[in-house]
Amino acid sequence: MDLIAGLQTFVRIAETGSFSAVARESSASQSAVTRQVAQLEEHFGVRLFHRTTRKLSLTDDGQDLVNRARHLLEEAGDLEDTFGKNGGAPTGLVRIGLPIGAAVLLVPEFAALLSRHAGLAVEFVVSEYPDDLVTERLDVALRLEQPADTSLVSRALTTIGAAPVAAPSYLERYGAPEHPSDLQKHTCIIHDTGPGSGNWAFTGPDGAVAVEIGGAFQSNNSLVVRQAALSGYGIALLGDPVTLTEIRAGRLYRLLPAYTVPRRQVFVVYPSRRHLAQRTRVVIDFLVEQFRQLDGRLRDGQTWGENEATWLV
Numbered sequence: 303m304d305l306i307a308g309l310q311t312f313v314r315i316a317e318t319g320s321f322s323a324v325a326r327e328s329s330a331s332q333s334a335v336t337r338q339v340a341q342l343e344e345h346f347g348v349r350l351f352h353r354t355t356r357k358l359s360l361t362d363d364g365q366d367l368v369n370r371a372r373h374l375l376e377e378a379g380d381l382e383d384t385f386g387k388n389g390g391a392p393t394g395l396v397r398i399g400l401p402i403g404a405a406v407l408l409v410p411e412f413a414a415l416l417s418r419h420a421g422l423a424v425e426f427v428v429s430e431y432p433d434d435l436v437t438e439r440l441d442v443a444l445r446l447e448q449p450a451d452t453s454l455v456s457r458a459l460t461t462i463g464a465a466p467v468a469a470p471s472y473l474e475r476y477g478a479p480e481h482p483s484d485l486q487k488h489t490c491i492i493h494d495t496g497p498g499s500g501n502w503a504f505t506g507p508d509g510a511v512a513v514e515i516g517g518a519f520q521s522n523n524s525l526v527v528r529q530a531a532l533s534g535y536g537i538a539l540l541g542d543p544v545t546l547t548e549i550r551a552g553r554l555y556r557l558l559p560a561y562t563v564p565r566r567q568v569f570v571v572y573p574s575r576r577h578l579a580q581r582t583r584v585v586i587d588f589l590v591e592q593f594r595q596l597d598g599r600l601r602d603g604q605t606w607g608e609n610e611a612t613w614l615v
Contacts, residue, residue, distance in 0.1 A: 303341045306378055309371040311338045312350065316368045317436050319358050327439075342367075392581040393421030399435065399443035402428055402524050403462075403543030404568075408592060415588050422581055430495070430522060435573055441582045442572045444589070454571050457586075459593040461565040464541045466502070467554040471534035478557050479537070482511045489536030492520035493527045502539050506561035515539075528554075539563065568593065 314324045315335070325332040343350050350364035360368065400408070405428045416422060427438060435443055435454065448456050466485065468478070479485050482504045492500055492515060500515045519535065521527050524544045531538040532553055548554040570589050572582065 303338075303345060305345070306375070308338045308342045308345075309367075309375060311335055312342055313368055313371050313375065314439075315339065315351075315358075316360055316364070317439075321358070391421055392419050392584040394579070394581050395423045395425060396441045396579075396581050396585045397425045397427055397439055398585065399427045399429065399438060399440040401430060401444065401446065401543075403541050404444050406525075407543050407546065407596065408589075411592050412588075415585075419584065422584065424585065430524060435571065441579070442570060442586055442589070445569045445571050446566045448567070448569055449571055454573060456569040456571045457590070459568045459570055459590060460596070461567050462541055462543060463565045464539060464563040465545070466537050466539050466557040467531055467545050467549065468537045468557060469532055469534045469554055470552070472531075472536060473555065475534075478555075480558075482506070482513045482558060482561055485513050485515060485537065490515045490517045491527050491530045491536045491538040492517045493524055493538065493540060494520045494522040502563075504558065504561040504563060506558075511561070541566075 311324060311328070314327065315321055318324060321335050321339075322332050325335045328335070339350060346363075346367070348363035348367075349361050350367060352359045352361055405426050409426075412424060416424065427440060444459075445456070446462070448458075466479075472489075476488060479488060482502065485502065499520070500517070502513050502515050504511045504513070517536065519530055521530070524540060527538045528540060528544050528548065530536070531540070532548065537557065545554055545556075549556060570586055572578065572586065578586075
């Protein structure tokens with residue numbers, strides 16, 4: 303049997319808790335996946351899973367093998383990176399978990415990275431909400447908060463701001479708010495990110511101001527909220543990465559320039575500093591550099607003035 307392939311299958315079953323899910327991932331039949339596990343059990347002379355019709359769990363021997371197998375598979379990946387057919391060049395697939403706004407900004411930049419490394423491939427796993435790196439098989443992820451899991455390595459990249467925005471067509475009809483409290487008189491679009499999504503917090507000349515926003519339209523997808531704002535429906539509070547291109551093109555304008563929204567810190571997160579594949583290191587270094595360059599761009603924006611649009615730097 304192919305011991306490495308068998309261990310890879312076994313570890314993924316342990317992570318997902320499902321034979322069928324791993325079969326779908328690997329485009330194999332469930333019977334083939336089951337056979338690999340049976341061969342492992344026969345090879346080591348131990349039972350690896352407790353299986354019932356409703357639940358799948360590791361035996362003590364299975365848990366021990368998972369821990370050892372992960373280490374072995376990391377070493378095997380390092381060997382392939384170092385001594386494989388492509389020498390020291392980064393090769394293989396890197397799965398990157400990231401929020402929608404970051405994905406939209408980074409797509410053009412990654413084209414340049416892939417053109418420099420012919421053997422490298424990336425997959426964007428895009429979600430508004432953090433995914434579990436192990437369950438989702440992510441090699442690296444961007445997070446808007448430091449993960450609580452101490453087994454993960456996290457590195458601060460930058461901070462991301464947000465601002466209320468609206469389309470010129472809306473502002474020409476209804477005018478722009480001068481104070482956060484004026485938002486309650488306007489049509490607002492809520493980006494549903496969980497409890498407190500309708501509580502918009504600002505800091506300005508008069509200190510901290512919180513406004514409870516109600517709206518007839520909301521979505522848990524930032525691009526849908528942005529599209530609603532672009533249509534002229536109302537005012538949306540969105541992160542800078544989602545609105546940067548539209549603001550620069552004059553399709554959206556920042557409002558309330560004297561007031562700021564608390565900035566959120568962005569972290570790059572990955573499972574282990576040790577045995578990090580070269581392809582993953584290349585992607586992490588690239589993300590660090592891109593966010594260093596983006597930092598200045600994300601702080602610039604176009605704001606709606608009383609009679610004309612002006613640039614703020």
